[in-house]
Amino acid sequence: MLLRKNVHRLLATTFNNRAILSVRTLCTNKEENVKDKYDIIIAGGGMVGCTLACALGKNSLMSHLKILLLEGSPNQNYQLKPEYSNRVVALNQNTKSLMSSLKIWRHVEKARLQPIRYMQVWDACSDALILFNSSDILDDDIAYVVENDLLLHAVNTELTSSKIRNVQIVYGAKISDYRLSKDDGKIATHNIVKMTNGDVYACDLLIGADGANSAVRKAMGVQYLSWNYDQMGIVATLHLAEESENVTAWQRWLPTGPIALLPLDNSRSSLVWSMWQDDAKRLLKLTEEEFVDAINDALWKQYPRSKGVEACMSWMSSWLKRAGLPDGASRQLPPSVRSIAVGSRAAFPLGFGHSVRYIAPGVALVGDAAHRVHPLAGQGVNLGFGDVKDLTEFLSDAIYTGYEITHHSWLEKYESSRQRHNVPTQIAVDALHRLYTIDLPPVVLARSLGLQLTNALYPIKKLIMSHATT
Template sequence: MRDYYDIAIIGGGMVGASMAVALSDTSMRVLLLDSSVCSPAPLPEDYDIRVSAISVASKYYFQSLGIWSGLQDFRVSPYQQMHIWEKQSGSAIHFDGAQIGEDVLGYIIENRAIQYYLLEKARRSGNIDFFDSLSIESCAVRDDRVKLTLTDDSRITCGLLVGADGNRSKVRSLAGIDTKGWKYDQSALVATVGTELPHDDTAWQCFLPDGPLAFLPLADNMCSIVWSAKHHQAQELAGLPEDIFERQLAEAFDFRLGSIKLCSERGVFPLQLQYARQYVKQGVALIGDAAHSIHPLAGQGVNLGLLDSASLVDVILEGARQGKPIGSVALLRRYERWRKGDNLGVMFLMDAFKRMFTTEPGPLKSARNAGIELVNSINPIKDMIMKGASGLRGELPTMIRDGKLAE
């Protein structure tokens, strides 16, 4: 480990590792730390119960980072359509990528596969030092330098400290950045299942009275499920005998894919909305869940984080070309202006959808159902929603533009 790094990234998950790899062909000296043990062992054949719905923009980023072909060789499941309905009323919206000239709307990819290929790329880079089982203990900003003490008592200095360490970010806490938000009265149950009927490369989402139930298509006629329910209900579902769980799951999903076979363990994760009041301070920047965490309703969380990563890289490299200190708060505020408004817009839109679809029977629910049918009948609105979900809106970071041009 060196005494000085241009950039120290705390958090080796998908977002933090993507930023490190994005800097691998530059002259920047990068330190990437992750508090967990990141094994370089080959990926197992069984499916990870944690998956991400990767947008077209994120795919272009992965192409520029040089990991897309590896992911395809392992396991990538494109989806071309999305079908959403409300269980009690039957009101539905159908999205089809062909309607906007796209072969796919997105890709379902296992989280550990994305992280594996990113970390393998980082390990092979000459300008990135990666250490797992290690994190930050304290930091102090002095002019254009940030002095760090790590959990093994080693001390280093960097030009910019990047917090990519999740919604309980130690970097955010040490930087004195406050958060706002709230915990939902829901947890998400995730698992991998097999279905009797083919999923037709379609992402399915059913809105139940207590929260959405999503079936995300995987290879071999498998699906990843995300079942949002009240905390006690999610825990009860996780503890049911397999045959009873399978029957309740198929029934909740209106038997759209026939009978269901549980093919993995079940995991339960509490849900919340949280955002940092500031994304940057002198010498510090936050990306991904350290800056914002949202309801998984539309699967946009990791895509927002990857856009943060690519955007911050653009800002840093442009500042370096101009001879500016990369930890300058004046420089970093460009990143904050670029990403914060977009992230907040998506966050509150997802929160509004969540609240709208868990409304008790009454006038608002009737209006909601009528609105669903209206949106489904107006193609320009559906086109706008699909283009927004692709991530190809507004000012795009260089590596996403380059990935698109290279296709």
Template structure:
């Protein structure tokens, strides 16, 4: 008489990777606490055609009293617009014709705003000090491009906010990208943080397999959470601080941030360290 034994085994696996955006249902199902606050701004995006073809390979950003406006290169003729502006003004701009919107954008890119004499005096003095120390950058300032037209049906807007999940992992669940964190676009770091999450999670899961652990065991997921939170939280707080720093026109703050930018540009090791951190 033959008998067959049925053996049941449980295998730990990562059942769900939550990559479902800022309103993540995966995060909600995890019950993770989510810290968030709004900036009272919207990110207005569009694809714009430049006035003339150029070697378009450098991202360009201008900080305005109303918020930063940035052009990110796509091709020699096209750039992607990210314009952070208060919500009411964003809605008004969305309702303009493409021609009027292009005019408003060019004004934002080129209009000269009055500067307090204290700011000019402080920056000139710092320039003199940097020159005497041979630290002043020799880089040629790149002028901002002009926009010829807006690509049809490319305009949209979304609310800007800070958001962070206190946990990135649960039983068989892990969060990455906007499901785990959300930042203001002024530093262009949202996608970098997401790419860093994917890279770190892949490395941790790969290492767990090669070391003989289950792909869904708790250890690699905890390592992922710890590593990414140690990187993401300081980066996010720095971006939030920059947003607040550039949201005021108080003269002492304007002087300090102008001097800070000058020093960062002049001190190559500092600039390199910031760029290396942002690229992780």
């Protein structure tokens, strides 16, 4: 009995010594010259990664932690140009409240942003339409259109301000390899991040914010469910034919994919047009005038319609009218496009991605590294900011309760709370994409009736809005 206990004690001390030793060997081993040891390393300094660094840096509970942000591109000076950038995001209320709490929003407001107060979505293959009006649903704007680089600049302004002292940033960081910690319950090792220039960093918690092709996710070796849509998204900055109070987001479902116009200011909008790859290649080759004609066609052209669908739709709207519900007849006309900003046309591939696990021992994924969606509902980056908010909350809760930030039960809480929100959203967006790329009359009829009915029934509409804004 006594002997057993002594052996136990001996073992316990050797384990401890080994833990200390392993840190030492890391420092002395020439091959792995650990330059610095951090509590948290964030790989990827995009919008989501930088916002996370900012949120962690500002949290009073994490002021004692050393945080490192690794960004692959060099530090660029940002200047607000008179012409809008062609890459914009629509930020929902949830993202706005996160940005406001981090005091980032004021920088965006000071520069420029455009609220979306109305949203009209309609089908090219029928008369079906849905109209969202911010005032009778949220008492607030539906979303805000902000340029990617402006938002990133606003986050960086706050991140590098004197209020955040514990976050270090390495720009132009090229990561060559990750060696993730192995948690066998006894000796917790560190995550090792190796750089191409020979630097080696160690950390307790590694956060992968490195986009859809996440190297952190690959190092985790988790199952990643993904497919390509064989579609491209074409973006451009549009000059509208007429000046107006431009606060409406327009989206028309063409048989080839949705075309959407997001308001930028009174005379400009941003285009996001998803279509099959072959069509996209053809459109990219057109001259700018021809491209403008193609956009106007896409917004205005009458597509061939099925008689049966037409008849059912008019029958439905007459019933809706009789019941005193909105029948979708009061549609607004979309703007027409005069020209596009020179050289603003660009295309990017569209895909779906879902990482089955968001976490591993001492590792967590946020943003596009964990999930990727079709841009048709403007949800992608908002899901990423939702990750930031939840992860910050769970990590600070862990510290407030006296746990390590890498403790699995808090990381698991993060994973399940985010997957519970993200996966249904991703599935809904994917289903919409599939539903609207079919032009068989029965399918067109079903979706048109569905859309019409959703438009008429206020509670359903409100439900959709509240999911999309949180």
